[in-house]
Amino acid sequence: QKEVEQDPGPLSVPEGAIVSLNCTYSNSAFQYFMWYRQYSRKGPELLMYTYSSGNKEDGRFTAQVDKSSKYISLFIRDSQPSDSATYLCAMSAPNDYKLSFGAGTTVTVRA
Amino acid sequence: NAGVTQTPKFQVLKTGQSMTLQCAQDMNHEYMSWYRQDPGMGLRLIHYSVGAGITDQGEVPNGYNVSRSTTEDFPLRLLSAAPSQTSVYFCASSYNKGYEQYFGPGTRLTVT
Numbered sequence: 001q002k003e004v005e006q007d008p009g010p011l012s013v014p015e016g017a018i019v020s021l022n023c024t025y026s027n028s029a030f031q032y033f034m035w036y037r038q039y040s041r042k043g044p045e046l047l048m049y050t051y052s053s054g055n056k057e058d059g060r061f062t063a064q065v066d067k068s069s070k071y072i073s074l075f076i077r078d079s080q081p082s083d084s085a086t087y088l089c090a091m092s093a094p095n096d097y098k099l100s101f102g103a104g105t106t107v108t109v110r111a
Numbered sequence: 112n113a114g115v116t117q118t119p120k121f122q123v124l125k126t127g128q129s130m131t132l133q134c135a136q137d138m139n140h141e142y143m144s145w146y147r148q149d150p151g152m153g154l155r156l157i158h159y160s161v162g163a164g165i166t167d168q169g170e171v172p173n174g175y176n177v178s179r180s181t182t183e184d185f186p187l188r189l190l191s192a193a194p195s196q197t198s199v200y201f202c203a204s205s206y207n208k209g210y211e212q213y214f215g216p217g218t219r220l221t222v223t
Contacts, residue, residue: 043214103153
């Protein structure tokens with residue numbers, strides 16, 4: 001079993017819809033949770049970063065962490081065609097340099 | 112700042128050949144790492160470095176070597192290329208342990 005599980009999709013939604021992405025994990029030591037966005041043939045770029053449990057909002061993006069369920073989510077409100085990309089979750093434990101990534105979910109927002 | 116740069120962008124090798132993938136960053140980051148990305152597998156850590164002269168293995172280190180003689184550069188060497196090493200390779204750097212890593216544009220490698 002992988003340490004981080006993420007549904008690869010693909011996910012296709014109409015413009016303006018809410019996109020919901022999630023990952024589950026097995027390592028209870030993870031404290032740092034990240035979402036990266038990767039456009040086709042580009043490197044990943046950091047989108048959201050949260051520490052421990054709770055919610056974090058940045059514009060149209062909301063990241064949620066539920067450590068009791070070992071479950072993290074990313075919501076994209078009012079989705080735009082420019083949001084079409086692969087979204088990767090990543091996480092790490094304190095004092096650990098290494099990130100564990102999910103496989104990525106490919107999202108297409110239809111105009 | 113150029114951020115994280117990688118060369119070459121594309122490379123085709125024959126089985127058994129060796130080559131070096133270059134990575135450089137101009138952000139004075141101590142932490143640098145190499146990942147490979149394969150369909151359905153996500154990003155897997157090959158090697159990483161926490162500073163000049165210090166390197167360690169990641170999840171999939173076999174067939175790869177690294178060294179870190181300066182803060183800026185972190186080359187990845189393929190010793191004897193195999194078709195299983197066909198992948199997209201990303202270099203990343205960070206100023207804060209492993210968190211908030213900045214990725215380069217990637218090198219697409221095909222081994223025939």
